[in-house]
Amino acid sequence: MKFNNWFKNIGPGPLIAAAFIGPGSVTVCTLAGAGFGYALLWALVLSIVATIVLQEMSARLGIITQKGLSDIIRTEIKHPWFKGFVIVLMLSAIVIGNAAYExxxxxxxxxxxxxxxxxxxxxxxxxxxxxxxxILGGLAFVLLYLGNYKILERVLLALVILMSLAFLVSAILTQPDVVSIFKGAFVPSFPDNSLLLIIGLIGTTVVPYNLFLHASLVKEKWNKTSDLGLAKKDTIIAVVLGGVVSMAIIVSAASMQGNNISNASDLAKSLEPLFGSFAKYFLAIGLFAAGLTSAITAPLAAAYVASGCFGWSSHLKSKKFQSVWAIVLILGVIFSSIGIKPIDIIKFAQVSNGILLPFMAVILLWLVNKSSVLGAFKNSLKQNILAILILLISILLSVATINKIFNFNLF
Known part of the structure; x- marks a missing residue:
């Protein structure tokens, strides 16, 4: 009975997990495992904690205010120049960025x-x-066009479960060393040439657009202060599950350490001779589910951000809302189907996202400490201390991203 109640109360948490376990995350985790075995698992543990703290604050804002994050930012920032800068940054990083990443x-x-x-x-x-x-773009289009939150939630939950089982079974098939896994997860180490991968593991888990997606989705599910506990539990379970899936990918790839592997497809083909065709099929299914879930959540996040920035309705069947996600999705299908990589746009989006993360951490921290916004539900001292630590991590990520794009050689 309790399990049925929990299943009924599942909210947007799995959608958030679905959003950060995309092909980019799968590739970074594959490279981390193939290159360094279990040694970088601790970076994912750190990422899980950071993501839970930020996403919980975002969800709390959405439930109490019944507004999307970009909508709250637009109404709460009073200085016109600063407001304009933040809106342009959000539109650049999330709307243009997600179109490039799609x-x-x-x-x-x-x-x-x-x-x-x-x-x-x-x-x-x-x-x-x-x-x-x-075909894959068409599937995403149909699910978004239906404009039904419950259908979207159930489909993405099913895909997350499928993806989780696929990657977890793949990891188990490699018969990993459990003691070494725990050591890698809880004893930080920095092997030579691993810094960019460490930053990549954190950066593909602590995702700026998920903050906007979460605040907008929770109000589709919950609207009472008594729902805050359900939202927090939903966030913790989903983010931990997402983190475990990412760890499973590292564990699978660690079994092929030293081989020339550049993505999960290479890993799937390499595992087949050693562990049978099951490993190949499970990894292939996981990669498909990761791609489809991100192909749905990225346009959805872009539509929520644009709607909040311009003051439009964020209803799933609103024409303006639909036009944003449709443009993002169609551009992704075109670029993917003919093999074009819009490198300059992707670089622009990476820089924008790199700048946006610490800005969002600061703005989020400011909003959740405003009595006029959250009243009695504003941050506690403990929550603020954790958030400040995460802000420092986000600044490191920002500097590292910009360093990587412009080759400043700061690391």
Whole structure:
């Protein structure tokens, strides 16, 4: 009975987990495991704690105010120049950024399908069109166009469960050393040439657009202060599950340490001779589910941010709301199906996201300490101390991202 009640009270937490376990996360985790074994698992433990703290604050804001995060920011920041700067930054990082990343989300899901189905293409006007990209984009489009939160929640929950089982079974098949896993998870180490991967593991888990997505989605599910406990439990369970899935990918890849592996598709093919076709199929299914979930949540987050910034309705069937996610999704399908990588836009988006994360951590911390916004539900001293520590991490991530883009060689 208790399990049924918990299942009924599942909220947007699994959608948040679905959003941060995308093809980018899968690739970074694969590289971390193949390159350094279990040694970087601690970075994911740190990421899980940081994500829980930030997402809980975001969810609390959404439930108490019944507004999206970008909407709250637009109304609470009074200085016109600073407000304009923050709105432009949010639109650049989330709307333009997610449009640039969407091709990668779809391509990642397609990689999983190609591992099993091959690479069906058709030639149109001299371009080789990948049919699987169009199919995956079409699935995402239908689910978003239905405009039904409950359907979206259940489909993404099913995909998260499928993805979790796929990656966890893959990890178990490799018969990992449990003692070494615990050591890697709780004893920080910094092997040579591992710093950028450590930052990548944190950066693909602590995702700025998830803060906007969470604040907007919780109000679809909950609207009473008595629901805060359910939202917190939902956040903790989902983020921990997402973190465990990411760890499972590292563990799977660690079994192939030293091999030339650059993504999960390579890993799936490499595991087959050692652990049988099951390993290949489980990893392929996991990669497909990771790509599809991110292909749905990225356009959705972009639509919520744009709606809040411009004061539009954020109802799932609002025409303006639908037009934003449709543009993001269609651009992703086009770029993915013809193999174009908009490098300059992606670099711009990475810089914007790198700047946005510490800004969002500061603004979020400011909002959750305002009595006029949260009243009796504002942050406690303990919550503020944790949030400040995470702010310092976000600043490190920001500097590292910009350093990576511009090759300043600060690390």
């Amino acid at each position: 091709a990668g989300n779809i391509s990642g899901g397609v990689l999983g399908l190609q591992t099993v189905l091959g690479n069906p293409t058709v030639n149109v006007f001299g371009y080789s069109i990948n049919i699987l990209s169009i």
